[in-house]
Amino acid sequence: MRWSEIRNEHCSVARTLSVVGERWTMLVLREAFNRTRRFEDFQQRTGAPRPVLAERLRTLTEDGVLRRSRYAERPDRYEYRLTEKGLDLYPVVVSLMAWGDRWMAGEDGPPVRLTHGTCGVTTTPRLTCPTCGEPVHARDMRVSR
Template structure:
């Protein structure tokens, strides 16, 4: 499968990867959730080449993940803000962070911890079943064809049980 074919594949993971599936885009998204909004701040913080950053931000705007908002008239200057579609990526970012904290942080521990502002508690994200409240584990899940599945598709072998 070619990278350019991902948006056309009947797979939500493939389609999502076509939008956010490169390292720079994920780091830009991380920084957006940390409050970074301006091109120069992304560039400085990430050490990313201007053309690469410009391309990633443009794609996120085109895909409706970000809005490009003018914050100064003369000279015209813009910042990037997450749209509702973009804010819906927070569980992905926080879950990746949790995985990194667990498996990649090293002896010193996680470089950043996440505090729930309303109560002040520190969180460790956990997926739970909305019906029974039990934690979600790969071994307990089964993928079945959904309403968007193509008629010729077969259930993938990995979906039988992980």
């Protein structure tokens, strides 16, 4: 199978990777969640080559993860904002960050911390069962088809 055909698989993980599986995409999303909006700022904060970044922003917009809005004319300038579909990727980004904080942070520890806006506590969000509230771990789950 070719990578370009992965969105046709009967698998939600494969279909999701067809949108977010390119190596620069998660860094673009990280910045979008950090309220980066403009091309130059995405480029500076991710280090992505300009043509690669332009392609990532274009495909994320086409896939409905970002929306493009003009903020200036002559020349036309655009900013990118997360859509509802994009905002739903927040747990994915936070989970990757938590894994990286645990396994890749190094001696200095995690580079950033998350503070919950409602209670003001610095925290690491976790995946929990919506029914019982217990943390969800891979060994606790079963797959049904």
